[in-house]
Amino acid sequence: MLADxxxxxxxxxxxxxxxDNEFPAKKLPDERTLTSQYGVSRSSIKRALNVLAxxxxxxxxxxxxxxxNPLYLKNRSLFNYEGSNLGVTxxxxxxxxxxxxxxxxxxxxxxTKEMQTDLFLASEDFVxxxxxxxxxxxxxxxxxxxxxxxxxxxxxxxxxxxGSIFNxxxxxxxxxxxxxxxxxxxxxxxxxxxxxxxxxxxxxxxVMSGIFFLDDGTPFELSNxxxxxxxxxxxxxxxxx
Amino acid sequence: MLADxxxxxxxxxxxxxxxDNEFPAKKLPDERTLTSQYGVSRSSIKRALNVLAxxxxxxxxxxxxxxxNPLYLKNRSLFNYEGSNLGVTxxxxxxxxxxxxxxxxxxxxxxTKEMQTDLFLASEDFVxxxxxxxxxxxxxxxxxxxxxxxxxxxxxxxxxxxGSIFNxxxxxxxxxxxxxxxxxxxxxxxxxxxxxxxxxxxxxxxVMSGIFFLDDGTPFELSNxxxxxxxxxxxxxxxxx
DNA sequence: TTTTAAAATTGGACCGTATCAATTTTCAAA
DNA sequence: TTTGAAAATTGATACGGTCCAATTTTAAAA
Numbered sequence: 001m002l003a004d005x006x007x008x009x010x011x012x013x014x015x016x017x018x019x020d021n022e023f024p025a026k027k028l029p030d031e032r033t034l035t036s037q038y039g040v041s042r043s044s045i046k047r048a049l050n051v052l053a054x055x056x057x058x059x060x061x062x063x064x065x066x067x068x069n070p071l072y073l074k075n076r077s078l079f080n081y082e083g084s085n086l087g088v089t090x091x092x093x094x095x096x097x098x099x100x101x102x103x104x105x106x107x108x109x110x111x112t113k114e115m116q117t118d119l120f121l122a123s124e125d126f127v128x129x130x131x132x133x134x135x136x137x138x139x140x141x142x143x144x145x146x147x148x149x150x151x152x153x154x155x156x157x158x159x160x161x162x163g164s165i166f167n168x169x170x171x172x173x174x175x176x177x178x179x180x181x182x183x184x185x186x187x188x189x190x191x192x193x194x195x196x197x198x199x200x201x202x203x204x205x206x207v208m209s210g211i212f213f214l215d216d217g218t219p220f221e222l223s224n225x226x227x228x229x230x231x232x233x234x235x236x237x238x239x240x241x
Numbered sequence: 242m243l244a245d246x247x248x249x250x251x252x253x254x255x256x257x258x259x260x261d262n263e264f265p266a267k268k269l270p271d272e273r274t275l276t277s278q279y280g281v282s283r284s285s286i287k288r289a290l291n292v293l294a295x296x297x298x299x300x301x302x303x304x305x306x307x308x309x310n311p312l313y314l315k316n317r318s319l320f321n322y323e324g325s326n327l328g329v330t331x332x333x334x335x336x337x338x339x340x341x342x343x344x345x346x347x348x349x350x351x352x353t354k355e356m357q358t359d360l361f362l363a364s365e366d367f368v369x370x371x372x373x374x375x376x377x378x379x380x381x382x383x384x385x386x387x388x389x390x391x392x393x394x395x396x397x398x399x400x401x402x403x404g405s406i407f408n409x410x411x412x413x414x415x416x417x418x419x420x421x422x423x424x425x426x427x428x429x430x431x432x433x434x435x436x437x438x439x440x441x442x443x444x445x446x447x448v449m450s451g452i453f454f455l456d457d458g459t460p461f462e463l464s465n466x467x468x469x470x471x472x473x474x475x476x477x478x479x480x481x482x
Numbered sequence: 483t484t485t486t487a488a489a490a491t492t493g494g495a496c497c498g499t500a501t502c503a504a505t506t507t508t509c510a511a512a
Numbered sequence: 513t514t515t516g517a518a519a520a521t522t523g524a525t526a527c528g529g530t531c532c533a534a535t536t537t538t539a540a541a542a
Contacts (some may be wrong), residue, residue: 006496030522041497046523056420059458062523063505069458071361117311120267180479181297181312186427186447186470204445204470206427211312216534217302229445234425236477247526271492282527287493303493304535 006040007047014048018057018068028058028066056237100135104143106158108150118211119149119219126150127222130161133196140197141231147222152214165221166212175214177221182210184234187226197228206232247281252289254279259298259309269299269307297478313476341376345384347399349391359452360390360460367391368463371402374437381438382472388463393455406462407453416455418462423451425475428467438469447473 017023028034031049035042049066052058060066107129111121119127127147134142148156148165153173160168169175185207189199197205206227214220258264269275272290276283290307293299301307348370352362360368368388375383389397389406394414401409410416426448430440438446447468455461 005494032522043498044496047496049523056454056458059456060523061457061505062503063521065505065522067458071458071460117267120308178481179300180481181310182477182479183312184425184475184477185473186445188443188445188470202429202443204427204429211310213300217300217305217308229427229429232426234475234477236423236425236475238421238423239419246524273492284528285526288525290493301493302535303533304491306492306535 007044007051010034010038010040010044011048011051014052015057018052019073021073023068026068026070028068030065054239097136098138100138101162102133102135103131103158103162104133105129105131106161111147111149115147115222118222119147121149128156128161130165132161136231141228143193143196143226145224148220152218152220169214175216177212178215179213180210180223181213182208184208186229193226197226199228204229208232208234248285248288248292251275251279251281251285252292255289255293256298259293260314264309267309267311269309271306295478297476338377339379341379342403343374343376344372344399344403345374346370346372347402352388352390356388356463359463360388362390369397369402371406373402377472382469384434384437384467386465389461393459393461410455418453419456420454421451421464422454423449425449427470434467438467440469445470447475449473449475 014028028049029037031042031045034045038045049058049060053060053066056069057072058066058068108126109129111119111123111125111127115121115127116123116125121127127149130144130146130148132144132146133140134144146165150156153169156165166177169177186204187207189197189201189203189205193199193205194201194203199205206229207225208227209224210222211219212221212223255269269290270278272283272286275286279286290299290301294301294307296313297310298313299307299309349367350370352360352364352366352368356362356368357364357366362368368390371385371387371389373385373387374381375385387406391397394410397406407418410418427445428448430438430442430444430446434440434446435442435444440446447470448466449468450465451463452460453462453464
C-alpha cells in the first residue's frame with residue numbers, strides 16, 4: 001500500500017527483526033551503523049526508530065543506545081491496543097458480533113454557525129442530519145447523530161445511510177476517513193437514552209463527539225455518539241510529556 | 242525548562258497565537274513563510290507543526306495549507322494528557338485550580354496474579370496499595386487506587402504519597418514517568434463513589450485504568466481512577482488505520 | 483460563460499552535514 | 513587497585529537543500 005516509503009520499509013524490517021529475536025542483547029545497532037547498513041540517510045533511520053519508540057517497542061538512551069523493550073516481547077498483547085475505532089461498523093464486526101443500523105432520521109438542514117466553523121462551510125451550505133441507532137446482535141448500543149456537508153456527498157440517500165457511510169465512501173468514491181478528533185466523556189442517561197438503549201435510570205452513557213476527517217484533511221462529519229456504557233471502552237497509549 | 246529548543250519555542254508561540262485567535266480565517270501561514278518569518282529552517286517549522294497536528298490542534302492539507310482545528314479550542318479538557326503535562330497533579334494545576342490530595346489508604350499487600358503479569362513481578366513480590374481522593378479547590382473529583390511495586394521505590398512513605406508521586410520520582414530519584422496505557426470507560430456510580438465524590442445516584446463516574454511506565458520501559462504503577470463525570474473529558478486524535 | 487490545461491502554491495519525503503549533550507569507555511595518575 | 517579526567521560513543525537538534533504530490537489559481541481556449 002503505502003509501504004514504499006523509505007522510513008516505513010525500515011520500520012517494518014526492524015519490527016520483524018525484533019520479533020525474530022535478532023537482537024538477543026536487546027540492543028539495536030547504533031543509528032550511524034543502521035544508516036550505512038540500510039544505505040539511507042540517518043533522518044530516515046531516526047524517523048523509523050521514533051515510531052518504534054512511540055509505540056513502546058523500543059526505548060532510547062542518549063549516549064548508550066537504542067534498546068528493545070523487554071516487556072513488548074513478553075507481554076505483547078498489552079501493547080496491541082486498538083486505537084479505538086468505536087463508532088465504525090467495521091470495528092463492531094471485528095468484535096464478532098453482527099452489526100445493525102436503524103435510521104431514526106435522515107434530513108437536510110442549513111448548517112448552523114457551529115457547523116460552519118467545524119466543517120469549514122459557508123453560510124449558505126446545507127448538511128445532512130443523520131440520526132441512527134446502532135445495534136450489535138439486535139442489542140441497541142449507540143445513538144449516533146451525524147452532520148455531513150451535502151457538497152461532499154450530494155448523492156447520499158437513506159439506503160446508503162442504512163449501511164456504513166465510511167465503507168460507501170471508500171468503495172464508491174475512493175475516499176477514506178483516516179482521522180478523527182474525539183472528545184470522550186461520561187454523562188447520566190436521558191429519558192431518550194434509556195428508552196433507545198434499554199438503560200435503567202442510574203445507568204450512564206459514554207459520549208464521544210468530534211470530527212471525522214477525510215485522508216486529505218477535509219473535515220467530513222460532525223458526530224455525536226451516545227453509547228451504552230457497557231459498550232464504550234477506549235484504549236490509548238498516552239505520552240506524558 | 243526545556244523551552245530553549247527552537248522547535249519548542251515556535252511550537253509554544255504558534256500555540257499562543259492560535260489561542261489568541263490570531264488566525265481568524267483558521268489558516269496558518271504556509272511553511273515557507275513561517276520559515277522566513279521565524280528565521281529558522283523549514284525542518285524546525287515542520288517539526289513544530291507536526292506536534293500541533295498530532296495533538297489535534299491543527300490539521301494539514303497538502304496543496305492547500307495548515308488549518309486550526311476549531312473543535313480543539315472548545316474542548317480543552319481537565320484531564321488532558323496530551324501536551325506538556327506530567328501526572329494527574331500537574332494536569333490539574335495546569336487548569337488554574339488548586340489541587341489537593343487526601344490519602345485514604347496506604348498499605349502493603351502481596352501482588353495478585355494480575356499485578357504480577359501487568360507489573361512484571363515475581364510471585365513473592367509485594368506492592369504498595371495507595372488509595373487517594375483528589376480534590377480541585379476542595380471539591381472531590383477523583384478516587385485513585387494505585388499499586389506500585391515495593392522494589393522500585395522501597396522508601397515510599399505516607400508523606401510522599403500525600404503529594405505527587407511522579408514529581409517525587411523525578412526530583413529525588415531522577416526517574417520519569419513518560420508513558421501510560423489507559424483504558425477509558427463510563428460506569429454507574431457506586432455508593433462509595435456517591436459519598437466521596439458528592440454524586441447523586443443517577444450520576445456516573447468516568448473510569449480510567451491502566452499502567453504507567455518509567456522512561457526505560459519499566460511498568461511502574463497499576464492505576465484505577467474513578468472520576469466525577471463532570472471532570473472527565475478526554476481528547477484524542479484517533480487514526481483509523 | 484464554461485471548460486480545460488498550464489502554472490503556482492503548499493505540504494511531504496528524504497538526503498547529508500554540523501554541532502551538541504548524555505553516557506560509556508579508556509587510561510593515566512594517585 | 514582506585515580514582516578521575518579525557519576521549520569515544522551515541523542519540524538529539526537544527527540547518528538547508530532536492531525532488532515530489534496534491535491542490536488551487538490562472539489564463540487560454542471553446
